[in-house]
Amino acid sequence: MDPITAPWPTTEADALAEQERLRPLVSLTGPGPASGALVCGVDVAYDDDRDVVAAAAVLLSYPDLTPVAEATAVGRVPFPYIPGLLAFREVPAVLEALAQLPAAPALIVCDGYGQAHPRRLGLASHLGVLTGVPTMGVAKTPFLFTATEPAPARGAWTPLLDPASGDEVGRAVRTRAGVKPVFVSVGHRIGLPEAVEVLLALTPEFRLPETTRRADSLCRRALAAAVADPVE
DNA sequence: GCGACAG
DNA sequence: ATCTTGTCGC
Numbered sequence: 001m002d003p004i005t006a007p008w009p010t011t012e013a014d015a016l017a018e019q020e021r022l023r024p025l026v027s028l029t030g031p032g033p034a035s036g037a038l039v040c041g042v043d044v045a046y047d048d049d050r051d052v053v054a055a056a057a058v059l060l061s062y063p064d065l066t067p068v069a070e071a072t073a074v075g076r077v078p079f080p081y082i083p084g085l086l087a088f089r090e091v092p093a094v095l096e097a098l099a100q101l102p103a104a105p106a107l108i109v110c111d112g113y114g115q116a117h118p119r120r121l122g123l124a125s126h127l128g129v130l131t132g133v134p135t136m137g138v139a140k141t142p143f144l145f146t147a148t149e150p151a152p153a154r155g156a157w158t159p160l161l162d163p164a165s166g167d168e169v170g171r172a173v174r175t176r177a178g179v180k181p182v183f184v185s186v187g188h189r190i191g192l193p194e195a196v197e198v199l200l201a202l203t204p205e206f207r208l209p210e211t212t213r214r215a216d217s218l219c220r221r222a223l224a225a226a227v228a229d230p231v232e
Numbered sequence: 233g234c235g236a237c238a239g
Numbered sequence: 240a241t242c243t244t245g246t247c248g249c
Contacts, residue, residue: 086239089239112238117238123239137238143238
């Protein structure tokens with residue numbers, strides 16, 4: 001998991017071409033983390049006015065979710081927000097944070113999508129191919145896809161469908177009884193049923209995975225600190 | 233052409 | 240993502 005060295009795409013056309021290049025490298029099957037393995041949550045926060053991005057990577061043991069380590073990275077915003085091209089905005093800082101972790105995770109959980117993406121290469125799949133590490137995406141909204149409402153019980157789910165192709169690109173999963181579902185999709189090297197099982201293990205208490213919650217709060221703190229003391 | 237659109 | 244008060248409830 002090394003930081004970026006090759007030139008990063010600057011234009012929309014280059015980014016689309018890069019997605020085409022990486023798409024065939026994605027693997028949609030795999031077992032999910034073993035008991036005792038490390039799972040990693042990553043997230044990114046921005047201050048677009050100051051052109052600052054802060055990423056966080058948190059390591060938790062699985063399935064007990066004990067915090068093991070964390071890392072952050074701060075940099076310039078490398079790409080504008082364009083729906084479908086989120087990875088080009090988030091991945092460089094995430095790779096820098098991952099590179100600082102003291103151990104390699106067995107799974108990375110991203111905030112966003114993997115296969116639930118117009119070209120089947122969302123953030124989670126993109127990061128998975130670049131790192132070789134299994135990844136999955138957990139998002140709060142269905143983006144371009146549709147799902148019926150899952151039953152109210154925790155653990156209930158419905159397929160997340162691509163209306164154009166009819167493909168199941170992920171699942172809408174109820175992680176807390178009676179609370180809005182989240183939308184899981186495979187990133188790389190894990191199957192969809194396995195990703196759902198991991199999601200439920202990561203949400204013993206709250207709607208969002210513990211990995212995401214911890215990474216989210218850490219990257220916000222890192223951003224606030226970076227903006228408060230610019231590089232001295 | 234216009235609007236919608238992960239974070 | 241981010242701008243933002245109070246409020247209800249565990």
